[in-house]
Amino acid sequence: MKKVFILAIFSIFFACFPVNAAEPVDPVDQFLLAQKYKKGDGIPVDMNKAFYWYEKSAKQGFPPAQFETALFFDLGKAGVKKDYVTAAYWYGQAAAQGEVNSQYNLGGLLWEGGLGLERDMEKAMDWWFLAAVQGHVGSQHNLGYAYTQRGKQDPEQFKKAYYWYHQAADQGAAKDQWHVGVFCENGLGVEKDLRSAIYWYRKAAAQGHTDARERLKKLGY
Template sequence: MIRGTILFICTQCKKVFLALDIEYNATSLSVSMPCERCGSTRTMPLQQVEMEMWVEEMDRESLEDRLMKKQLIYKGPGAVHIEQKNTPDEQYHTGMMYLNGTLRICGTDDVAFYWLMKAAKQGHAQAQYQVGKMLCHRSCIDEYLQNPPFCYTEGTTFQWMSKAAEQGLPEAMCYLGNMYHIGKLIEKNLDKAFAWHLKASMAGCAASEYAIACLYKQGEGVERNTFRALRWCRKAALHECPEAQLRLGIIYESTGKERHFLTASTFYRQAAQQKPEAWLWSGIVYDNSGKEWAFYTDFSSYQWSAQQKQAEAWQRLALLYEIGKGVEQDFQKAWECYLNAWKVGNEKAYLEAKRLLGEGLANPEISTLKEWYRDCITQGHKEMWYDLGKIYYDGKVGERNLKEAFQCYLIAARTAHVVEAQYALGCMYEQGKGVQPDLQKAVRWYKEAAKQGHVEAQAACGRLKEHEEQL
């Protein structure tokens, strides 16, 4: 099986190179990999150099012959054949399969980087773009790996992006424009930022069209012009750029005109329904904090911000459904939009969805509601055990199940200290519903609820106390 990647040294030409670490016969040994320079299979891992004398005693030639004939690697339970990856296209597609998770092994990112780097060195534009992104987002590479004879990574993010951009790759030109705008990895140059985005937009890059709108809006790299900013923003929105669609929806809604609410809802819906990778492609997001427009090269920060923007699109659409602006008032659809916003990562949307349920405005199917409660519990909202218990107590999922309701109430009371769950437990213990009657436990749960100000629990404590005095 593949254990990741490892540094090998060739005993013929002394080349040090990175290759797949494939275990030999379920031992700690590694299969010899062909040298990148001379093609020799007389190679060994660097950590095994001190065992060279012992290794040389093995029948290396016969082992290498068998391996070169079979070319087997192991993925999961079965063995599959691996073809020689000699062309840049084959190397690029292999790297992307590891990068996208189609192939999963230990050290997947390193293996992906290995194949993409091989393709990039041969002039493959897409591979150069991916290598540039990975160099920007990955952790720092050890210094000794950056120098000869290792040369694990050759070049910087800027250099690889420049090579890809010079070949006319729109994504690379857009990325270069962003880099020049923020000045994080290279010196900030707004004129070059605008120029690269203009080239990318001419090649059909919607993200760069939106970036040009941002630059016109702020007057960076070009004279400030609100009309041109809106024109470029609309152009990007029509070309399926989600950030532009969200921004344009906000602009139309802000006019306050009835006829513009419908257009705003259309753009919100288009932005919200975009696939996650569409939000993660351009490297540009609209930001409400501080600056009006923000650019990101740090992947984790950008990923979080992009998710928040997609959630904002769902939440704004939900509000239009709730108030009936631009669309027919529909609380059920509003609840579904709030639910989608929560799934993307907006915790405020969770509260709004719960509010619509509590006010009885939304009435989703019980199966959908039950699934959402369990998702909420998984995400750490332990108070939702009480809501799940109510479904079982009321018999909304078939026959009434008091035992299941009791267990849900008990978890909610113990883990989240839900006052309604504490009072419900007191009632169930007092009345013997779903559990054996026990007045002492009933009083204990009534007191817990009473401490939190539950009026009915306080009355129950007084009633049971009078009952004990009469006895």
């Protein structure tokens, strides 16, 4: 009789707890577990389990997990079929919450399009802008490039290209320092200024930028 009573108590006790009580339910904890599986932090690397927990966290609205989930679909990682539409969805969820890398990557997907995702260069630039004003160098560079392409039809656009290249150059990006030098030397979006061009070429060359070094040689510096 006592055994039956004790078993009944244990049955009630365990019924109060979920079977998977050890599994995290908080999105941050789910994300951190995914990171452990991704990096092999104390456990064997398992990208399938990493994806599982990233997606669980993403569905609860956690931006870093939404970004990581998008990467799996963007790159076709760990057996996940490459799917730009789904990648754009998850990047978009995170980007709407201000996640800068998602804004950058979403811009890249929209700029190129493909795999069922409609190309939309205007929206791409809108997302890059949101990342660029947060100081994201890659987005600043991409805006510089985009406005440079527009400048071929409308020279006024070179002013915007110069501005964004300069923003990235100020943060030490060698390729953007090179672009600023080119713009200064040729008067694209800014007054011609060889002295400034040489300054920026030297900044880029000091970081190993080959074109900047070659241009300095041709200019006699």
